[in-house]
Amino acid sequence: MTDYNFAYLDEQTKRMIRRAILKGLAIPGYQVPFASREMPMPYGWGTGGVQVSAAVLTPEDRFKVIDQGADDTTNAVSIRTFFERTAGVKTTTKTTDASVIQTRHRIPEEPLTEGQILVYQVPIPEPLRFLEPRESETRKMHSLEEYGLMHVKLYEDISRHGHIATSYAYPVKVEGHYVMDPSPIPKFDNPKLGDMAAIQLFGAGREQRIYALPPYTEVVSLDFDDHPFEASKADHPCGLCGAEDSYLDEVIVDDAGGRMFVCSDTDYCEARQAAGHRGKDAA
Amino acid sequence: MQAQTLSGGFADPAIQSTHAFRSVMEAMARPGTIQNINGAEPPSPLSAAAGSVLLTLCDTETPIYLAGAADCEAVRTWLAFHTGAPLTGPAHCMFAIGSWSALAPLSAYPIGTPEYPDRSATLIVECPELSPSGATLTGPGIKDSAALSLPELRAFQSNRALFPLGLDFVFTCENGLAALPRSTEVS
Numbered sequence: 001m002t003d004y005n006f007a008y009l010d011e012q013t014k015r016m017i018r019r020a021i022l023k024g025l026a027i028p029g030y031q032v033p034f035a036s037r038e039m040p041m042p043y044g045w046g047t048g049g050v051q052v053s054a055a056v057l058t059p060e061d062r063f064k065v066i067d068q069g070a071d072d073t074t075n076a077v078s079i080r081t082f083f084e085r086t087a088g089v090k091t092t093t094k095t096t097d098a099s100v101i102q103t104r105h106r107i108p109e110e111p112l113t114e115g116q117i118l119v120y121q122v123p124i125p126e127p128l129r130f131l132e133p134r135e136s137e138t139r140k141m142h143s144l145e146e147y148g149l150m151h152v153k154l155y156e157d158i159s160r161h162g163h164i165a166t167s168y169a170y171p172v173k174v175e176g177h178y179v180m181d182p183s184p185i186p187k188f189d190n191p192k193l194g195d196m197a198a199i200q201l202f203g204a205g206r207e208q209r210i211y212a213l214p215p216y217t218e219v220v221s222l223d224f225d226d227h228p229f230e231a232s233k234a235d236h237p238c239g240l241c242g243a244e245d246s247y248l249d250e251v252i253v254d255d256a257g258g259r260m261f262v263c264s265d266t267d268y269c270e271a272r273q274a275a276g277h278r279g280k281d282a283a
Numbered sequence: 284m285q286a287q288t289l290s291g292g293f294a295d296p297a298i299q300s301t302h303a304f305r306s307v308m309e310a311m312a313r314p315g316t317i318q319n320i321n322g323a324e325p326p327s328p329l330s331a332a333a334g335s336v337l338l339t340l341c342d343t344e345t346p347i348y349l350a351g352a353a354d355c356e357a358v359r360t361w362l363a364f365h366t367g368a369p370l371t372g373p374a375h376c377m378f379a380i381g382s383w384s385a386l387a388p389l390s391a392y393p394i395g396t397p398e399y400p401d402r403s404a405t406l407i408v409e410c411p412e413l414s415p416s417g418a419t420l421t422g423p424g425i426k427d428s429a430a431l432s433l434p435e436l437r438a439f440q441s442n443r444a445l446f447p448l449g450l451d452f453v454f455t456c457e458n459g460l461a462a463l464p465r466s467t468e469v470s
Contacts, residue, residue, distance in 0.1 A: 026464035214424035
């Protein structure tokens with residue numbers, strides 16, 4: 001612990017990240033460039049989220065990390081241990097006990113509250129990047145609110161598949177201005193982005209961008225009048241806890257086509273099982 | 284004189300600045316709320332809150348504009364020792380500090396560019412008092428509406444009209460701190 005500055009990063013780096021976070025909160029949905037540092041983990045493993053967490057953590061915080069909803073996968077375990085060792089913070093797997101939650105690709109099922117901060121790991125922060133590769137152009141498109149191309153992409157989905165087939169990283173419009181990539185969360189989670197009581201911070205390490213949503217911000221998923229946005233999930237109850245309202249992972253259980261659906265949010269599922277709820281596949 | 288220059292910084296910079304930052308972030312994320320902030324003991328006329336904000340956010344990369352009474356020898360040497368921040372005029376600053384009347388006119392500060400609206404100044408306004416009453420605030424970060432004692436209305440309304448360009452404000456008074464980002468509607 002004494003081998004590192006508190007929370008690993010040096011103070012000058014934290015100040016730079018903190019300034020970016022404040023500008024991000026002042027301009028909801030706008031991607032603030034920041035001088036991302038090399039972290040002791042590869043790009044794609046949450047270096048952006050880790051830097052944002054390092055800049056906001058205090059010694060009194062209780063830290064939770066989820067990877068696609070799960071507390072016990074490699075990415076979540078290693079980042080949790082990283083901050084236990086470099087910041088000495090207490091960690092938890094319970095959503096309700098956590099004050100800072102770093103997440104890869106999910107929003108917890110349990111509604112977040114005012115004292116909490118949700119930090120997203122973001123791979124590609126620019127929602128227009130696959131439509132327009134030049135940063136100089138996408139910057140201009142955001143400044144002019146020129147988002148016709150994004151609607152064309154969604155329209156092409158409809159013309160090919162009969163419905164909007166984009167199922168994750170579904171673009172949203174923030175406070176009627178910036179179109180934002182919510183990170184690759186399933187579109188099931190999109191309705192939770194708006195009017196959330198917690199502060200939401202997004203960090204993209206490789207792409208060197210930070211953006212933010214203050215609490216109670218208006219966030220609208222893009223759609224068409226005749227093809228309204230629909231938050232979708234697998235049409236099953238959870239096999240372990242029986243929840244009908246949670247986002248599910250499909251798990252292959254044998255080599256004969258057997259499968260089961262379980263909550264992707266492990267804390268939500270375990271809490272329900274502890275409360276006596278049982279699904280059809282529960283042991 | 285010199286003792287005053289060297290003292291008054293964070294005794295435990297990593298821990299105190301992270302607490303101070305959380306206060307600033309909560310204030311910026313929830314306009315109208317008044318947060319407690321402490322740690323710094325800057326020379327007069329700076330408030331403890333303003334000093335803590337400067338120590339938390341400023342360094343050699345952030346030009347500061349000292350407006351009015353804040354532009355005195357004691358403050359200049361204190362900032363030089365504790366932050367190393369270069370001092371500049373309003374046109375090129377990232378942070379400005381002073382009383383509301385000393386900071387005017389707002390047209391002097393950078394408001395960002397359409398491609399990079401984040402390249403705008405943050406004004407730290409020293410206030411005689413800070414209370415959750417007066418102007419009505421609505422917008423991102425505010426559930427229904429909030430109230431905050433603001434020095435005036437018009438300036439913040441025309442700043443809001445520039446969105447996504449514009450200035451962001453931090454109001455400080457003794458150990459209290461509130462913020463008004465450019466996204467907030469004021470009436």
